Amino acid sequence: MSWTAAILTLFPEMFPGPLGQSLAGRALDADLWRCETHDLRSFGLGRHKTVDDTPCGGGAGMVMRPDVVDAALASVSRNDGASCVYLTPRGRPLTQADIRRYTAGSGVTLLCGRYEGVDERVLEARSVEQVSIGDYVLSGGETAALVLLDACVRLLPGVMGSAESGVEESFSDGLLEYPHYTRPAEWNGRAVPDVLLSGNHAAIARWRREQSERVTRERRPDLWAAHLSNTTHSSVQEG
Numbered sequence: 001m002s003w004t005a006a007i008l009t010l011f012p013e014m015f016p017g018p019l020g021q022s023l024a025g026r027a028l029d030a031d032l033w034r035c036e037t038h039d040l041r042s043f044g045l046g047r048h049k050t051v052d053d054t055p056c057g058g059g060a061g062m063v064m065r066p067d068v069v070d071a072a073l074a075s076v077s078r079n080d081g082a083s084c085v086y087l088t089p090r091g092r093p094l095t096q097a098d099i100r101r102y103t104a105g106s107g108v109t110l111l112c113g114r115y116e117g118v119d120e121r122v123l124e125a126r127s128v129e130q131v132s133i134g135d136y137v138l139s140g141g142e143t144a145a146l147v148l149l150d151a152c153v154r155l156l157p158g159v160m161g162s163a164e165s166g167v168e169e170s171f172s173d174g175l176l177e178y179p180h181y182t183r184p185a186e187w188n189g190r191a192v193p194d195v196l197l198s199g200n201h202a203a204i205a206r207w208r209r210e211q212s213e214r215v216t217r218e219r220r221p222d223l224w225a226a227h228l229s230n231t232t233h234s235s236v237q238e239g
């Protein structure tokens with residue numbers, strides 16, 4: 001059975017969306033992965049298929065009901081311990097390690113909320129992972145789910161051919177990627193770094209590593225600190 005993304009959403013028409021194009025789209029057509037949507041509205045209550053209610057304790061907006069979300073989650077036939085993930089601005093940051101974990105299994109269940117989010121009780125009852133794609137507020141979980149799925153699909157076997165860019169160049173060693181250049185050798189008075197035209201592969205590898213370290217240090221002090229800790233840790237372990 002192909003790696004399957006089971007997506008619970010009020011907007012099933014948003015999927016596969018952009019992931020139906022290009023590499024991910026071709027992989028979908030080749031059955032390298034599957035995109036299965038479940039319309040949360042179909043689990044709604046009463047004549048109007050209600051899925052939300054006012055927040056207990058007052059406050060703006062509406063909250064998605066636990067009984068509706070639970071029925072939808074129960075309808076997803078996954079008995080293989082695949083991760084169930086709720087995209088939320090309140091989640092812990094999504095990482096490449098999470099993506100690797102999700103793609104190591106048979107698939108992932110993604111719960112896409114709307115309004116002010118989902119009643120906490122169903123997330124607790126079903127041990128749903130709560131992750132965020134960044135510190136800004138979206139209108140719902142669907143666009144975040146598309147981001148997560150894009151990161152997963154590119155890691156699946158057979159999706160990224162050798163011609164494509166490195167499967168996991170960024171983040172795989174905890175550093176940001178080095179800058180990239182192509183022809184022409186000079187553009188707008190700016191030249192490609194000489195080392196990249198030298199044919200000296202050892203020097204190119206050294207330059208790229210130095211650039212990755214510089215970019216990470218300048219733009220992501222958090223990743224740089226973790227990198228230093230890991231490299232210090234491993235050198236101590238090696239003795």
Ligand SMILES: N#Cc1c(-c2ccc3ccn(Cc4ccccn4)c3c2)n[nH]c1N
Nearest residue numbers: 087088089113114133134136138140141144
């Ligand atoms: N992942 C992720 C997200 C989201 C996200 C995900 C799901 C929902 C469901 C409703 N809203 C709107 C909303 C607005 C205000 C407070 C709570 N919720 C979502 C936003 N925003 N930013 C991220 N990195």
